[in-house]
Amino acid sequence: MLHVPVLLEESLDFLLHDLSGTYLDLTFGRGSHSQEILKRLIPEGSLHAVDRDPEAVLFGKENINDPRFSIYHSNYSEIDSLFPEFQFEGILLDLGTCSTHLDNPNRGFSFQSNGPLDMRMDVSTGFSAADWLNSAPESEISDVLYQYGDEKASRKIANAIVKFRTMKPLKTTFELTTVIETVLKRTGKIHPATKSFQAIRIHVNQELHHLRVVLSKLHSVLRVGGIVVVISFHSLEDRIVKNFFKPEVDRLPKDIPINTSVTEKYKCIGKKIKPSVHEIKNNPRSRSAVMRVFSKL
Numbered sequence: 038m039l040h041v042p043v044l045l046e047e048s049l050d051f052l053l054h055d056l057s058g059t060y061l062d063l064t065f066g067r068g069s070h071s072q073e074i075l076k077r078l079i080p081e082g083s084l085h086a087v088d089r090d091p092e093a094v095l096f097g098k099e100n101i102n103d104p105r106f107s108i109y110h111s112n113y114s115e116i117d118s119l120f121p122e123f124q125f126e127g128i129l130l131d132l133g134t135c136s137t138h139l140d141n142p143n144r145g146f147s148f149q150s151n152g153p154l155d156m157r158m159d160v161s162t163g164f165s166a167a168d169w170l171n172s173a174p175e176s177e178i179s180d181v182l183y184q185y186g187d188e189k190a191s192r193k194i195a196n197a198i199v200k201f202r203t204m205k206p207l208k209t210t211f212e213l214t215t216v217i218e219t220v221l222k223r224t225g226k227i228h229p230a231t232k233s234f235q236a237i238r239i240h241v242n243q244e245l246h247h248l249r250v251v252l253s254k255l256h257s258v259l260r261v262g263g264i265v266v267v268i269s270f271h272s273l274e275d276r277i278v279k280n281f282f283k284p285e286v287d288r289l290p291k292d293i294p295i296n297t298s299v300t301e302k303y304k305c306i307g308k309k310i311k312p313s314v315h316e317i318k319n320n321p322r323s324r325s326a327v328m329r330v331f332s333k334l
Contacts, residue, residue: 040136042069043323047310048266051330057081058126063113065093066135075103087113089159114250120258127264132274148230151211156238166237171206175199186236193220252281256302265331275327282331306330
């Protein structure tokens, strides 16, 4: 399945406020947003892109032949070392998992097809889902499933995983799915493995940690008046984004007098934006997306 960008028009309408400016796409994926940005920029504009997946970077180098475009293999949390001299007009963060990851059995992201239990965004580094599930304490597995997947049956699933691995190591997505299905039976449209696979993916890739880090570094590489567009796909991400950009005065306890010396760093532009009914119908994977837009003060 071809990756379909979510909230494409809405995100770029906010992001591209100066068509001659320099922009940064921190989540290149298969370049859907990047290619549309390049279409809209005038010759004086430029775009830099980042992705932690070597396959995505290779795709960008092989498929986008434009002197205004550069792409880097890196975790987006390292933007300060990647771009120490840059001041961007706008920065895009699309936090969704690329459809090409979900649809490629060899990457191990999906319970709908069998493949090695990997789930790493960057297969050249870190530990795979199988590495972790076959070695982590039962309590740690349970905590991850509950905290990152809101899985109510986290303890039972963790226990079932540990029992399975005493007989043989977990190696494939279908093995993990089968273990989960011994605990949870399908009762509706949502597959019983959905929450567990999300939680394990978030943990393996340390997604929430890297999100917090990159948000803390955006200010140093963004021009005054520059725009940040963030598209998140589950409540854990959106809560981090919302709280990070919350005005400083709103973070103070209610019984403490407001310190007039507090200097705000960002201004929220409008309210959160969700996909239209039409977009969700054409691209069901967009249904959970939430977009927030901010401007550097």
